[in-house]
Amino acid sequence: MDFFTGLLASVGIAAGVFVLFFKLLRIVPEQQAWVIEFLGKYQKTLGPGFHLVLPGIQRVVDRHTLKEEVIDVPPQVCITKDNVQVTVDGILYLMVMDAEKASYGIDNYRFATAQLAQSNMRSEIGKLDLDRTFSEREIMNNAIVKAVDEASDPWGIKVTRYEIKDIIPNTTVVDAMEAQVRAEREKRAEILESEGVKESRINVSRGDREESINKSKGDQQKRINEAEGRAEAITIVANATAEGIKMVAEAIKSPGGDKAVNLRLTNQFVQQLEDILGDAQVSVMPHDLAQIQSVVSSMLPGSNKGGAK
Numbered sequence: 001m002d003f004f005t006g007l008l009a010s011v012g013i014a015a016g017v018f019v020l021f022f023k024l025l026r027i028v029p030e031q032q033a034w035v036i037e038f039l040g041k042y043q044k045t046l047g048p049g050f051h052l053v054l055p056g057i058q059r060v061v062d063r064h065t066l067k068e069e070v071i072d073v074p075p076q077v078c079i080t081k082d083n084v085q086v087t088v089d090g091i092l093y094l095m096v097m098d099a100e101k102a103s104y105g106i107d108n109y110r111f112a113t114a115q116l117a118q119s120n121m122r123s124e125i126g127k128l129d130l131d132r133t134f135s136e137r138e139i140m141n142n143a144i145v146k147a148v149d150e151a152s153d154p155w156g157i158k159v160t161r162y163e164i165k166d167i168i169p170n171t172t173v174v175d176a177m178e179a180q181v182r183a184e185r186e187k188r189a190e191i192l193e194s195e196g197v198k199e200s201r202i203n204v205s206r207g208d209r210e211e212s213i214n215k216s217k218g219d220q221q222k223r224i225n226e227a228e229g230r231a232e233a234i235t236i237v238a239n240a241t242a243e244g245i246k247m248v249a250e251a252i253k254s255p256g257g258d259k260a261v262n263l264r265l266t267n268q269f270v271q272q273l274e275d276i277l278g279d280a281q282v283s284v285m286p287h288d289l290a291q292i293q294s295v296v297s298s299m300l301p302g303s304n305k306g307g308a309k
Contacts (some may be wrong), residue, residue: 007075009288019217023054023085024052024053024054024055025050025051026046026048026050026051026052026060027049027050027051027055027059028047028048028051029048030047030048031048031065031067032048032061032063032064032065032066032067033045033047033063033064033066033096033099033156034046034051034062034063034064034099035060035061035062035063035064035099035100035103036053036058036059036060036061037058037059038057041063042100042103042104043058045046045099045100057214060100061103061219062103062224064096064099064102065096066095066099068094068095069093069095069096069110069159070091070092070093070094070095071091071092071093071094071110071113071114071117072089072091072092072116073089073091073092073114073118073162073237074089074118074184075087075088075089075166076088076089076118076121076122078121078122078125079125079126080125080128080129080130081124081126081127081128081129082130082131084130084169085168085169085170085173086130086133086167086168086169086170086173087166087167087168087170088121088166088168089164089165089168090117090121090144090162090163090164090165090166091112091162091163091165092113092117092148092159092162093159093160093161093162093163094107094113094152094157094158094159094160096156096157096158096160097156097157097158097162098156099156099161100156101154101155101156101157102155102157103154105154105155105156106154106155109152109156109157110154111157112152113152113156113157113159115147116147116152116189117148117162119146119166120143120144120147120148121140121144124140124143124144125140128140128309130169130173131132132269133167134167137164137167139254140164141161141162141163141164145159145160145161146163159189161273197265208309212219221286251298
């Protein structure tokens with residue numbers, strides 16, 4: 001009986017030691033940091049791995065994740081520089097760099113950084129007109145990150161970036177913007193149409209001008225060709241005449257050539273005289289010329305040599 005009692009006591013003691021061991025043992029996961037207090041005072045920060053924590057003496061105050069966190073910044077109404085109300089919301093990215101400061105520097109660093117982001121967002125929106133708020137988001141994001149990161153440095157927080165999700169103007173402003181866009185499109189369409197008409201007229205005038213120039217060049221070339229043709233014809237005739245004169249001159253220089261020339265001239269003279277006298281109804285001439293006529297007539301070929309009987 002004593003043996004069994006001793007065995008049960010040993011098993012109970014072993015079980016108690018085993019349970020106590022597991023109570024003392026703490027496993028910290030990767031990318032986490034646990035803040036430990038000793039009798040209500042900060043003692044240390046536990047990194048990933050196995051650790052022993054004395055129950056009742058040491059206590060795990062906070063379990064911080066060291067991964068980048070995403071905080072949704074709630075929508076809020078902001079007023080732009082030109083007094084337009086817009087609703088803006090965003091997303092904030094941050095990381096815990098110092099677990100001790102994150103636990104003791106502020107009560108709730110997530111809520112605090114979100115509030116800082118909202119206040120700085122209102123400030124940045126108030127510096128810009130409505131049109132610029134849509135085109136300068138990157139500038140506003142960088143300014144908000146810089147301001148929130150500086151303010152949250154005592155809390156052991158690192159703000160990595162901030163992104164504005166939506167900028168929504170109120171209904172009145174949206175209607176006005178749509179009307180402005182429609183007017184701008186109509187204006188652009190009218191400008192494009194007028195430019196098209198202008199370009200068409202310019203093209204037509206250029207076409208007429210080129211057509212006139214081409215016609216004038218064609219007429220000019222035609223006159224030039226005709227003049228060149230006439231000049232070439234005159235040149236050919238002149239060359240032929242000169243060649244004929246040259247041949248006549250060479251013939252005159254040959255033996256008996258002068259007599260042949262005189263005879264040719266006489267024949268031409270007589271022929272022309274015969275034509276004149278034949279057309280005239282009455283002929284009055286000197287006696288000597290009349291004798292010459294009779295003599296010439298008798299000399300011409302085909303004349304009546306027998307005379308009057």
